[in-house]
Amino acid sequence: MTTMSDLSHDLVEEIIRRVSITSLGAARSTCKLWNALFKDQNFTKHSGTSSSAKEIMLIMIRGCRAHLMSLNLYDIHNRKGWIDVSVKEIGKLNQVEIIEVIHCHGLLLCVTKDHSRLLVWNPSGNIKWIHPKSNNFHTLDRFAIGYDNNNHKFKVLRFYYWSSHIEYEIFDFKSNSWRVLDVTTDWKIHRRGVSLKGNTYFIAHGRLQVEHGEFLRCFDFTRERFGPRLPLPFHSCLDDSVILSTVREEKLAVLLKRFGEYEIGIWITTNLELNEVLWSNLLKVDVELYAKPFRFPHGSFFVDEKKKVAVIFDISRETWTNYEPYMVQQGGYYTGVDLKESDRWMLMCSYAPILMHIQ
Structure with a gap:
């Protein structure tokens, strides 16, 4: 046998x-x-x-539990000739209650609801708990996860702002301990970052906020340092909605919706290095004719470069507590996407499964 x-x-x-x-x-x-x-x-x-090339996998949070979702860009067009989109649940990721999830190369960094610890999880069932040096993490803490490109060892970045004080710490999976980074910055990060090829990219602004507008900063997990200021393909300020995303783990994408205006623009990188970035405009859509205005205070989006379609998750204008997805397409098409659930959906991120063993 x-x-x-x-x-x-x-x-x-x-x-x-x-x-x-x-x-x-x-x-x-x-x-x-x-x-x-x-x-x-x-x-x-x-x-x-x-996974199918037409599907994008997402992690979404509902009731402080993570759910694995599939976003499908249908090949079949509707009566108006536009691409249809659907989002369905694939499975629940049953773990402790969490309030934030960050993806990097198949691993999920989860922040627990009580801020007592971090959970690193992957689909093979492998998990790792990360505890703070003392007491709990702070509610103002921000986190990012990446890896050293020399040996592919994962690390977690923690940073927080206390009035004029900024402190950065890094957790090394190899040593299983935290240490303070000797980093001094004259700028602040106020939006969620995204991971790409082991590094994490953030939207940042100067201490005087609108003095020089917003720009891109990369945290290099290999050198454990921030790279130089990189330009965005536009000038923006804090009142504008600027959101980062990735294109199938290969490129960086950025969305701009200016405060008080109706046009949405999305750009993707044509070249991305630690010291240089080049952008190309992917699509622009005017949503002035639609009833629900876009604002994206803490939204996210996912884009299909070939089809020039973007699915954007924004705060519901009816409840102001859960996120709702909308699709925009080159040429002005705009429509809501049915999640087929009435419960509250919160933060979400893209997900590319890789059977990476946690050290």
Whole structure:
């Protein structure tokens, strides 16, 4: 009788590729051989779950629990010739109550509701708890996750502002400890960052806020330093809505909606280095004719470069507590997207599953 250990390596890899993301933990516990494969970096780096090119995977929070969602850009057009979009739930990620989730290379950094600790999670069922040096984390703390490009070891950045005081700390997975970074900045970060190729990018502004407008800053987890000021493809200030996103883990994207105006613009990078960035405009849409105004105080968006379609999550104008998705497309098309749920949805981020073992 054939057992699990008798299956070829190629067949096991193909089986795991077809396993539902939310069932990877169970697959890992099937036998000792499979559990060992999940710890093999050569296997996990090249073995992700398969997904359709027309689907974008999201992590969304509802009731302080993370849910795995699939955003589908339909190939079929509607009667007006525009692309249709749907969002459906794939599974629930059952862990402690969280209020924020940040994605980096298959890992999810989760901030617990009580700010007592951080949880790093991946779909293979592997988790890691990160505790503060003393007491709890502060409600004003900001976090980012990335990795050293020399050895692919993950790190967590923590920073917080106390009046004129700014402090930066980093948690190294290898040493399993926090240490203070000797970093001095004359600018502040006030928007959520996004991770791309091991680094995290932020929208920042000078201490005098609107003196020189907003700009891009990259935190390099290899050197553990912020890079130089990088230009955005426009001039903006704090009242404008500026949101960062990624394009399939390959490019950076930025959305601009100026305060009091109706035009939405989205740009993507054509070249992105630590010391240089070049932008190209992807689409512009005027939403003046639509009843619900866009403001995006803390929103997020996901874009399909080929179809020139963006799905934007914005605060509901009816409840002011949950997010609602809308789709915009080059040529002026704008429509709501049905989540098929009446419960409150909160923060969300894109997600690309990779079976990366947590050190």
